[in-house]
Amino acid sequence: MTTERLRLKRFPAVHRLWHFGLIVLFMTMGVTGLAWMFIETAWGTWMAGWFGGYKGVLEWHRTSGLIFLAGFVSHILYMLTQVDWKHFPGSLLGPDTLVYQWVDVKGFFQHLLWIFGLGKAPRFDRWSWWEKFDYWAVWWGLIIVGVTGLMLYNPVLSSDYIPGWLLNIALWVHRIEAVLAMGHIFTIHFYVEHFRPTALPFNAAMFDGTISLKDAKHEHPEWVARLEREGRLQAALVPEPPVVMRILYFMGGYAIIALGLFLLIFSLLNVGALTLL
Amino acid sequence: MFVRLILWALGLTLWITVPVAAQTVPSAGSEVTSTGFYRDQDTLPGVYRLYQQQPKKLDWLWSTGPYQRGVRKSSFKKDVHIDVANYSPRRLCTDCHRDHSRDMHMTRVGITCVQCHRDKPIDGVYHYYSSMNPIRRHAYVCAKCHEGATPSFASYVVHEPNPLAAPTREDFPALYYATWFMVILAGGVFVIFIPYVVLWGVRELVDKLRGGPVHDN
Structure with a gap:
């Protein structure tokens, strides 16, 4: 087996499992939420039909939302177990954490200069600024849709604790944040991770947990150099996943991308028929 | 004698008024729903x-x-x-x-x-x-x-009211400002990142045609 055929371990199984759960719940929430939002259109009614119609799709949305929030809480607890509390808070800083640091701000501006041909490509370590942005965007997005979603889950109960008119606001905040999340994932995230010239035809790192050494040297040169310096590179190299699994990841990934683009395109086509007030 | 007379009067009053009062009391069913x-x-x-x-x-x-x-x-x-x-x-x-x-x-x-x-x-x-x-x-x-x-x-x-319409600012300020905040947040993300990633893609294409990026050491 040559070095060229070896891949660098990037995501352990537990991280891929988090991402897989996120995909399943996010897409379920997206489909059921849009079906309910567009229920007055033929497209919305058709989608809601798969979930038992108007009431059914709302129940699916609510139940998935609760599971999503439970998953989010579990993730927070998991993250707390990953913190090196003995060296806290210093342990939050460093090249392997997802906490935003000064180096990320520098990385953003270096990247911007490179895009305009005004500087050389930045040498990202394990996580680039946009990967951290994608990670934390889920946090603030889930907090916003989660809090407003809980307020709307049982409006009669909620209005025991808050004025009922806050539900008018909660509904709009919930909608706009959900549209922002879906719009971001179905355009920017899909493009950056799968359709950029260097990512085409499909970046399976989040599915098989590996990245080719060549791509790693291109996308995260400082990470590869650090592993090499610390003598950990050889141990981090793993063989390519079986062909069957690669085909499965490719097909599964593209099925999700196709579903996202389907939701995006039909939402745009039907937006004129919406009754939002 | 006087006490006995009072008790008789009270008894007689109750004997007459209780059935009349009972007729004015709604049935149990109507009490449950509404009077x-x-x-x-x-x-x-x-x-x-x-x-x-x-x-x-x-x-x-x-x-x-x-x-x-x-x-x-x-x-x-x-x-x-x-x-x-x-x-x-x-x-x-x-x-x-x-x-x-x-x-x-x-x-x-x-x-x-x-x-x-x-x-x-x-x-x-x-x-x-x-x-x-x-x-x-x-x-x-x-x-x-x-x-x-x-x-x-x-x-x-x-x-x-239309949450983005100007009159809503006076009529329902919390709805107006919260909705505008979210619209600016969402719009800002797309306005900044869509041109950013398109230019990024163009830059990568140029680098790819030239044989790979040159990294800053």
């Missing part, structure tokens, strides 16, 4: 801000809520349309109240106007005896579908 008088279900002046001072600590919150510009005088009348020229009960409500025809209650659940505005003639929603009056709206209107509705719940604005 038929609005005021039995009315709330004490509570969340209804026209009638009540809010606790000081919540003043700031309610000052951002709906109906900041006040309520039309006609909303306090028994017949809200009494001064409306050319009004006819045969006309459709939505002929004049066009902006109310796109409410979610109507378009999604199929609720018609008179299912909530049920008094005839249509009374002002702030008329004291109106079933839509906020002091009893929760019990007489909302609770028909939303079991357990409270006065607070009934402050949800069914005929919501």
Whole structure:
């Protein structure tokens, strides 16, 4: 087996499992939420039909939302177990954490200069600024849709604790944040991770947990150099996943991308028929 | 002798009045549902801000809520349309109240106007005896579908104004500012990142054609 055929371990199984759960719940929430939002259109009614119609799709949305929030809480607890509390808070800083640091701000501006041909490509370590942005965007997005979603889950109960008119606001905040999340994932995230010239035809790192050494040297040169310096590179190299699994990841990934683009395109086509007030 | 006489009088009074009083007491069934008088279900002046001072600590919150510009005088009348020229009960409500025809209650659940505005003639929603009056709206209107509705719940604005329209800033400031904040946040993400990633893609393509990027050491 040559070095060229070896891949660098990037995501352990537990991280891929988090991402897989996120995909399943996010897409379920997206489909059921849009079906309910567009229920007055033929497209919305058709989608809601798969979930038992108007009431059914709302129940699916609510139940998935609760599971999503439970998953989010579990993730927070998991993250707390990953913190090196003995060296806290210093342990939050460093090249392997997802906490935003000064180096990320520098990385953003270096990247911007490179895009305009005004500087050389930045040498990202394990996580680039946009990967951290994608990670934390889920946090603030889930907090916003989660809090407003809980307020709307049982409006009669909620209005025991808050004025009922806050539900008018909660509904709009919930909608706009959900549209922002879906719009971001179905355009920017899909493009950056799968359709950029260097990512085409499909970046399976989040599915098989590996990245080719060549791509790693291109996308995260400082990470590869650090592993090499610390003598950990050889141990981090793993063989390519079986062909069957690669085909499965490719097909599964593209099925999700196709579903996202389907939701995006039909939402745009039907937006004129919406009754939002 | 005098005491005995008083006791006899009391007994006689009870013997006569109890059956009469019993006839005026509603049956158990009607007690459970309603006695038929609005005021039995009315709330004490509570969340209804026209009638009540809010606790000081919540003043700031309610000052951002709906109906900041006040309520039309006609909303306090028994017949809200009494001064409306050319009004006819045969006309459709939505002929004049066009902006109310796109409410979610109507378009999604199929609720018609008179299912909530049920008094005839249509009374002002702030008329004291109106079933839509906020002091009893929760019990007489909302609770028909939303079991357990409270006065607070009934402050949800069914005929919501356009949250992005300029008049909403005066009428319902919290809705206006919250919605604009979210629109700017969402719009900002797309306005910044879509051109960014397109240019990024172009740059990568150029680098790829040149044989790979040159990294900053």
